[in-house]
Amino acid sequence: MGEVKVIATPQSFPCARIEWALRIxxxxxxxxxxxxxxxxxLLLQSNPAHKKVPVLLHHDNPIAESLVxxxxxxxTWKENPLLPLDPYExxxxxxxxxxxxxxxxxxxxxxxxxxxxxxxxxxDAALESLAFIEKEIEGKKxxxxxxxxxxxxxxxxxxxxLNVLEELGxxxxxxxxxxxxxxxxxxxxxQTPPIKDCIPPRETVVEYFSxxxxxxxxLEASTKS
Amino acid sequence: MAKNDLKLLGGWxxxxxxxxxxxxxxxxxxxxxxxxTLSPKSELLLKSNPVHKKIPVLLHADHKPICESLIIxxxxxxxxxxxxxxxxxxxYDRANARFWLSxxxxxLLTSTKSILxxxxxxxxxxHLEQIEEVLEKMEEVFNKYSEGKAFFGGDTIGLIDIxxxxxxxxxxxxxxxxxxKVLDExxxxxxxxxxxxxxAHPSVKGLLPETPKLxxxxxxxxxxxxxxxx
Numbered sequence: 514m515g516e517v518k519v520i521a522t523p524q525s526f527p528c529a530r531i532e533w534a535l536r537i538x539x540x541x542x543x544x545x546x547x548x549x550x551x552x553x554x555l556l557l558q559s560n561p562a563h564k565k566v567p568v569l570l571h572h573d574n575p576i577a578e579s580l581v582x583x584x585x586x587x588x589t590w591k592e593n594p595l596l597p598l599d600p601y602e603x604x605x606x607x608x609x610x611x612x613x614x615x616x617x618x619x620x621x622x623x624x625x626x627x628x629x630x631x632x633x634x635x636x637d638a639a640l641e642s643l644a645f646i647e648k649e650i651e652g653k654k655x656x657x658x659x660x661x662x663x664x665x666x667x668x669x670x671x672x673x674x675l676n677v678l679e680e681l682g683x684x685x686x687x688x689x690x691x692x693x694x695x696x697x698x699x700x701x702x703x704q705t706p707p708i709k710d711c712i713p714p715r716e717t718v719v720e721y722f723s724x725x726x727x728x729x730x731x732l733e734a735s736t737k738s
Numbered sequence: 739m740a741k742n743d744l745k746l747l748g749g750w751x752x753x754x755x756x757x758x759x760x761x762x763x764x765x766x767x768x769x770x771x772x773x774x775t776l777s778p779k780s781e782l783l784l785k786s787n788p789v790h791k792k793i794p795v796l797l798h799a800d801h802k803p804i805c806e807s808l809i810i811x812x813x814x815x816x817x818x819x820x821x822x823x824x825x826x827x828x829x830y831d832r833a834n835a836r837f838w839l840s841x842x843x844x845x846l847l848t849s850t851k852s853i854l855x856x857x858x859x860x861x862x863x864x865h866l867e868q869i870e871e872v873l874e875k876m877e878e879v880f881n882k883y884s885e886g887k888a889f890f891g892g893d894t895i896g897l898i899d900i901x902x903x904x905x906x907x908x909x910x911x912x913x914x915x916x917x918x919k920v921l922d923e924x925x926x927x928x929x930x931x932x933x934x935x936x937x938a939h940p941s942v943k944g945l946l947p948e949t950p951k952l953x954x955x956x957x958x959x960x961x962x963x964x965x966x967x968x
Contacts, residue, residue: 562841562875576833578840588829600816601801607809612789645789 517542518570520556522549523713526670526719527579528567533666536707538590580610583663595663606656607650610667612621616642621675625682625722626729639686646693665702672699672708672723677718681726744769745797747783749776750947751955754807755794756904761811763772763941764895765818776959790947808839808901822894838879839901842908846872846905862916876902877926884928884946889934893941903936911952
């Protein structure tokens with residue numbers, strides 16, 4: 514179906530989502546590795562509104578925002594459908610995807626960077642958001658059923674990146690005791706091809722997040738002083 | 739139960755509920771609006787949207803409730819495939835429509851809330867800049883996508899029209915409260931014209947809340963936001 518390129522960085526989980534989707538569909542693509550400290554003219558021109566990765570280029574047409582890109586991939590390449598076929602099931606999958614990006618990602622990040630008095634509250638909020646996702650995976654092998662689907666790809670960051678945040682934030686969120694089904698899913702997901710073929714080395718994720726955490730904390734310290 | 743057994747948990751003040759109503763009207767569907775209040779929240783709302791406890795919620799026949807305005811609009815488009823289509827046909831055009839709505843929800847809505855809560859001109863400044871930037875961007879997007887026609891969707895209203903247009907009353911209210919015009923004929927001539935066309939569209943007419951009534955509502959809401967932010 515023509516030229517496919519991905520502007521991405523390996524440590525970024527929204528970028529991993531795109532690679533997973535393309536590989537599941539058997540779509541060949543060229544990986545254009547971006548240096549976020551020194552953004553390329555191609556990135557700035559392809560995503561002028563946000564200047565962020567990932568960007569998918571299909572016949573040089575740019576598409577940005579990972580959830581938007583996932584839907585485009587699913588609509589363009591019909592093999593191995595990612596979203597359910599039934600409109601009601603699709604609405605549910607989209608609902609949880611939005612919840613994950615709005616509440617879980619920010620919740621976990623918030624719990625990671627919080628310090629002092631606010632930490633306890635931030636941890637509670639993160640746990641509350643994860644509890645909803647636990648319910649959604651209970652009794653299922655994947656969020657998509659028997660095969661990896663759209664929602665598995667969206668939640669995928671919990672199988673690798675989450676653990677790094679827990680370590681850096683000195684918190685424990687996704688444990689087998691608290692969330693047995695989600696915990697089991699995350700171990701299973703990370704080992705399934707083609708997912709495991711594009712997981713960045715842990716040290717690079719540690720470095721990537723450490724930078725972000727220190728930046729946020731120093732910002733907060735300077736606004737409080 | 740009839741296939742089209744449709745109930746919308748909505749509110750006259752909510753631009754999100756409005757998105758759903760416009761979509762339902764566009765498809766020519768019969769539905770009941772169950773008007774909600776922000777506080778107290780009804781049992782039905784709490785039961786239908788336990789995760790967010792927010793409107794809009796679409797109750798369709800035997801299905802479990804569907805929540806989140808843009809997700810509901812896409813659902814409506816997928817179930818009722820009669821013309822007109824709300825989303826464009828081609829995947830690339832669909833991606834663009836979804837992208838710009840994500841942009842609006844991300845940048846415009848948050849900066850509108852922030853500017854309404856800002857205490858002085860200094861505090862308002864960054865949010866005002868953000869709002870102006872978004873409107874300038876959307877003016878460009880309109881000029882590109884409309885191809886000289888009345889709407890983002892061309893001859894008929896589409897996803898961007900519905901998602902963005904439903905927010906117009908709140909833009910007017912924000913202008914009234916902060917005393918600054920952000921969407922005007924001089925700076926955004928296409929958007930100003932489009933806003934009028936949107937308001938006059940048969941699927942929208944009569945549904946946009948009137949500015950004075952919405953302003954009063956907004957003032958109370960701002961007090962609530964400010965109180966809970968402390």
